[in-house]
Amino acid sequence: MSPAPSSTAAAPQPSALPPSVSNSNGAPESSKTTVETSTDHKVKPARKPLLRLELRDLSDEGTRAFLRLLHASTALEDAVDAVLRHLYTGLGTHCIPPTRSVTLVLRSMPGVAYTTGSDLDDDHKEIHFSTNYINHVPDTRKKEEMQGVIVHEMVHCWQHNALGTAPGGLIEGIADWVRLKAGFAPPHWKRTTDSDWDAGYERTGFFLEWLEAEHGADIVRKINDGLRGCKYGEEEFWHKCCGSNIGRLWEDYKSSLGGGEDDDGDEDQTGAEKKKST
Ligand SMILES: [Zn+2]
Structure with a gap:
């Protein structure tokens, strides 16, 4: 191996990263009730x-x-x-x-x-x-x-997506469920049921949080793993994961919130955060 000539153009470098800094303000400031911070x-x-x-x-x-x-x-x-x-x-x-x-x-x-x-x-x-x-x-x-x-x-x-056949709302719901569990739920998120279970984002995310309480802490891991390497079939999938029908589970979730269509009747949020990430 001969040393590289010093006059050639610099070899491609990885993104410049700053030296590590102390963790003085690296942790999320807020703590939500259901957050696991371990x-x-x-x-x-x-x-x-x-x-x-x-x-x-x-x-x-x-x-x-x-x-x-x-x-x-x-x-x-x-x-x-x-x-x-x-x-x-x-x-x-x-x-x-x-x-x-x-x-x-x-x-x-x-x-x-x-x-x-x-x-x-x-x-x-x-x-x-x-x-x-x-x-x-x-x-x-x-x-x-x-x-x-x-x-x-x-x-x-x-995450897994059942070879691309999983409902998009479930995929987005799992993403927001993790965001919720990681402690980064924005303040405007609300538990609302004025939609189908697979409306996605925080609506499905909060539903998954409720499923955890009803069916055990591993339920979302089970759901995600159930989407690994096979196609999604609604009836079979939910019976296998939760021993029930998804429509029934959604109704139970609605009842747990008092059966209301929309918790507070005011779901309009203004500002940029209303727009969703994909
Ligand atoms: Zn997304």
Whole structure:
């Protein structure tokens, strides 16, 4: 091996990450009633994923807020840890998708965020997060909202989807359930039942939280694992997971909330947070 000539262009470098900093303000400030904050045990995938950060415009206020409020070197790792802990505790590593890399791309775009797999290899994921959206979130909520969106999107990098046949609302509900459990539920989230069970996002997320109380703490892990490597069939799926019909379970959930159509009759939220991440 001959040493590389020093005059050539620098070899490609991984994203620049700052040196590790003390954890003075790295933890989520708020604690919700149902939040599990234990980080005693890490659930590890068979292969440690490569985590990358891509900042498209350093002069963008959203980019600056991200760098100012989060520890960029650990934000993604913390999200991976939370997702794996909530979805795979007690399950073998063979149950965890073989995600090889996750790249967080901060860029100006409409909407909030979305996650996509590489065209060539779906094991490489990209989370695109809108700096316009970050800009619109009030300063007091910015840090927690960014963490919440990252956790939600990170779930999509690691969850099963019944070979693409699972209801989209269930996929989004599981993502928001993990966000809820990780302690990043935004204040405007409410338990509402003015929809079907698979309306997705926090509506389905809170329903899953109720299912946990009714069917045991492992129920969402069971649901996610039930979506691994096979197609979704509603009747069979819910009987296997919960011994009941999904319509029946949803009715029971509604009754538990007092049977109301909509808890408070006021579900209109204003502001950017009303827009959903995908
Ligand atoms: Zn989503």
